[in-house]
Amino acid sequence: MGNCRSRKIASLLTYITPLLIISILIAVAALKRNSDTITNSQNEAAWYVLQLNKEYAEFHHQLHRYATGNSDHNDMMLQYEILWSRFTTILTNTHISHLYHFDGAYHQISKQFAYIQSIELQLIDLEPGDPEQALITQVKEHYENLVVFLSHKFRLSSGDLLKRVEATQTMKLLIYFLLCAIVLLGGILCWALWRESTSMRKLAMRDTLTGIHSRLWLNNHLNELVDAQQPFRFYLIDLDGFKQINDTQGHHMGDQLLKVVAKRLTALSGEHYHVARMGGDEFAVIEPLAVQHGINISQKLLNSFQQPVVLDGKTFSISASIGSSEFPLNASSVTEVLQQADFVMYEVKQRGKNGVQHYEIGHSPLEKKRVKEPDFR
Template identity: 30%
Template sequence: MIKNKRQIQAIHPALRQAKMLLLVMTAILIVANFYLLSSARQLAQSYSDQNNQATWFLFQLNKEFSELVSMSRFSDQGENYRQETILHYELTWSRFDLLLHNREADNFMRTPGAEPFFSTLFDRFQQLEYALLQKQTPKNSAELHRSLKEIYQAMVTYVNTNFRVQSPLYKIQMTQAQQLAYAQYVLMLLLFVCAGLVSYIMHKEACFNKQLAMTDTLTGIPNRLAMMRCIKEKIDYMHPFTICLLDLNGFKQINDRHGHHAGDRVLHIIAQRVKRRFSVYRIGGDEFCIVIDTCDDANINMAFEELMGCFSDTIHLGSGINVSLSTSVGFARYPEDSLDYNALIRHADKNMYQMKFTRKAKAST
């Protein structure tokens, strides 16, 4: 019991602190991604000179294409990522179209071999549209990412080989753009890692809270709520079973004579004894419930004998104090006695008190 309490006190704060830390990191990464996007846009806007318009188109194509390649890796992670990938595809498509058909890029495209190369590259790019619009699976997403990356690498290699711009400013800005793209890619990966860890911790925390809600903190066994879920689940699946309600005889006298601490120890010891043989639940005070997966008379009688054996030994409270307990038992069978949860509980409760009163009557005579 003490160990369970310490685990509850230790695990829950650790989960909460880890979750808060990851949420803060996720927020920071989101802000950093927005900052990089803003920086990339500001860098793109710096190309205002009319004579460098074609170079600006090429830079925009490189920027949008690099973001598309990064995003395509996660297109199978959900509809939001898929729509984001489609958006980047459309943006890259428009950059290709501007580079090939805008009059301000005519001088740039008159360079020998430029127009055939970019036209062929654009055709390869458009052929991937059908694959992008299909339902994404991990395999399809990986294939799409590989194909886009090949086209992108071909474009970068061609530009680096054939269009060496001598402007120092252009070289600096191009380097900055690549660094921003790489940094954004890394930050995006970190963002997804943090989001995954947050989801995992929240799942574990939900499982922990669910287990906590279903457990009696005093005895460490399942509580009334867990019993209700167990019985209703068996009823839903129409599995025959027997419930056995227990009420401890003599527990109040132990509480009054030796104190509540002794009473708590008695409840814990009894719960552990019964737990070794049955699926037992504490439903309140000194009342317990056992669920047995059978309605057979022979098995029920055998279970009753085993249950009585849990009360045959005395309980040691320390300081030379030993106490004994007995129990009153009430059975109810599904579906013989009732098909309803509440009716089964009432039936078992009635039988339990009938046994208790019968014992009292025999004791008085």
């Protein structure tokens, strides 16, 4: 149940985490846009706007001088052309595209440019010394309106920039929150994966049919004992007649028999020895020899097979052929321990089964034909 829950949590977080990462990327992009708008509004855009104001003021000045007879028509029209080009630059230059971020700025500048274009014919026909007061007044009003509007828009305290500043702060908080969420969910994901891995490892260390230690656990434990140079005796147990019961009564009955045997061996298990299933009808017992416990495990193992087994109302007599080897007395490695135990177990079967034999110096697996070797890979 816990493993299933951990797996669901890990699966859910696997989908949520990428979404949070995408959200952070989007928030960072939005934060950059807002920051660029605030920065650029105080740089390129502000510079172009100031230049526009300057050229507009100069044009109004030249127009006034020409209308009063103090300037040449060409000078006035030259300034008009400069102002005209300044408007064009602002409205078409891609470097100040962020001008669109300021509500009404582009529209206001376009409106002013349209007005400047509309008075071109009047300027061409304007005679020197002709005080077109209405035209001069109109140009001055448009100029002043534009100056007031742009000065307000490009101040840091303007509503547009304040919104950007507030949005930037909000984005920063959002990014911090998302980062914290990712760290938290990453921790939960690691915990869920660790728990699932631990659970899977525990399952791998248990035999799925009988519930006792598996062959993987047996291999690991034997290697640990050998690496630590801890003396132990290894018992290899092979059920007698299991194949006949399994073939004649069915695999279901064979599985029940294996469960009964595992249960009996487990009942004998304690702090002094450990039981594992090697596979098929073979079991193993490890008896540590570091502590003298005075228990005759060999006899206990034989006794556990003396009582008949009742399976689905049918009674079956069972027995086992058991071979043992001792480390480091007779063997110097796990492989030798297994080979020696298997060899003497085979000898028990050759003598009529149902017995225990310990490997002694002088017995050599290479001197006699082997029927099988246990596969511990």
